[in-house]
Amino acid sequence: MIDFSIPEDLVAKRDRVRQWVIDEIIPYETDPRLTQHGPTDGLRQELVEKARAAGLLTIQAPVEYGGWGLSHLEQAVLYEAAGWSTLGPVAMNCAAPDEGNMFLLNKITDAAQAERYLRPVIEGHQRSVFAMTEPDGAGSDPGQLRTTATFDGTHFRIDGLKWLITGANGARTWIIMADLQENPHLPSGPTLFLADGDAPGIVIERVMNSMDRNYVEGHCVVRFDGLSLPREALLGEAGAAFRYAQLRLAPARLTHAMRWLGAAERAQSIAIDHARTRTAFGKPIAEHQGVSFKIADNEIALHHCRLSVWYVAWLLDQGEKARHESSVAKAFVSEELFRVLDRCVQVLGGIGVTEETPVSMLFRDVRGFRLYDGPTEVHQYAIARKVLGGGR
Structure with a gap:
């Protein structure tokens, strides 16, 4: 039986995370410490302390480290909510590269290494x-x-x-x-x-x-x-780095997709609000097909990106390696979300290329998603080899 429902307790956690991001984190998007080179470590530390006080720090960590012990599916729901602002995952200590590094270190460190190198990262004290x-x-x-x-x-x-x-x-x-x-x-x-x-x-x-x-x-x-x-x-x-890197990559590809899905959904909400209130040629631009079709295409893309992420998360929760499926999801979601952000810029018109809204920042940021953890072309090559019988 395929069940796409979200349990009530997870819905409550999702709504709590998103509202917290809206109320407490989004105001920091205009902080001068969000620089050309990303948030400064000082800004990160301030945000981390806000998450710690709210009980939302490193929720993906195993229970023995004080986390919520989330499944991959639960991560998908909550990371999307955290991604409503790109600073949300930073505050909650579930952003790249720390999130993927914590996952890897939890798998292969010995006890002494874990105490020295993993625990301080989980606790938000170091990156x-x-x-x-x-x-x-x-x-x-x-x-x-x-x-x-x-x-x-x-x-x-x-x-x-x-x-x-x-x-x-x-x-x-x-x-x-x-x-x-x-x-x-x-x-x-x-x-x-x-x-x-x-x-x-x-x-x-x-x-x-x-x-x-x-x-x-x-x-x-x-x-x-x-x-x-x-x-x-x-x-x-010794000699096992590539195997360990693969252990890290499949979940890391997916968590990138989860977070960026939230950012793209926010951009869509901003584009919808603009389309409803901005007028041109005697009516709201939402009533022009050229705009309404872009909004519709975005909704279709967001829906299918979410289903793709959830499917791979489900596979990982079943104990599957999901290398092929995570490559499919990474290639598909990164390309589709870039198109979503591009359409949002277009709907916003002139202000879409300014910083009057966060959409232009999100557009620039999501562009890197098509490259990080493997560019689309590398995943396409691996996918094709698998389909054509030449890969594993």
């Missing part, structure tokens, strides 16, 4: 990064990984250049992907490591100027210059 992407190496194709790690039996030495490392500036918990070189002690190959953000050898060269501004402290260029880590810094098994 995390996932350092994989490189300017001349790993990205859409992680197999091009060029950052190296050497091991002498006691310490790892990491050297390499990364970029587009989201939130690196000021982050304390670092997950670093490097290619472990041949050695007599451990298997070689792409490997994950844990590090403190203030460790000597982590050099943040600059914050990159980017179109979006919804990620805390933006995206950075980072150099690892002789970063020395003890054996205990090994995260999981």
Whole structure:
């Protein structure tokens, strides 16, 4: 039996989250600490304390860490509500990259690592990064990984250049992907490591100027210059980084979609209000087909994006890996929500390209969704291989 109903207690939680975002978080969208490079860490900390006081901090965390122990379907409902403002997930500590990093760390850290690197992130006291992407190496194709790690039996030495490392500036918990070189002690190959953000050898060269501004402290260029880590810094098994990255990616793709669905729904509500009140040629523009059809197309897209997200969330809740289905959802939802935001800009007319409403900001921010956690074309390639029988 297929059941699309939302339990009453979840409806109440959804409504509570959205109203809290509207009342407490949206006013911060004009705060000067929401900069070209995203919210400052100072703004994040203030928002986190508001969420903590409201009992809405890191609700996705396991119960043993003080969270609500949400299923993926429950996350879908509540993240959409949080995403009504791009600052909502930041405040509630369920924004990227921390949300995906917490998910991964909860799966593969040992007890000591969890206390040192995971718990402070769950509690909102520090941020995390996932350092994989490189300017001349790993990205859409992680197999091009060029950052190296050497091991002498006691310490790892990491050297390499990364970029587009989201939130690196000021982050304390670092997950670093490097290619472990041949050695007599451990298997070689792409490997994950844990590090403190203030460790000597982590050099943040600059914050990159980017179109979006919804990620805390933006995206950075980072150099690892002789970063020395003890054996205990090994995260999981040596040589298993790609497997762990896949473990993180399927849910992370989906939570991106959940949050952006809320943002797109808000933009649609703003476009609807404008279409009802703005007049042209003797009547509200909502009565012109050119506008009303855009509103209708948006409603169709939002409905099907939500169903796509819910389906993959259901699969994950059944214990499925859902790699293929999450790729389908990521490609479909990211492209459709971009079109939704584009149509909202068009309905708003001239003010759609100004900051008189948040729609222009949301339009710029959602553009990155078509690239992050794999560009649409990479997912299309994987989908086609699966359908045509060449993939797994």
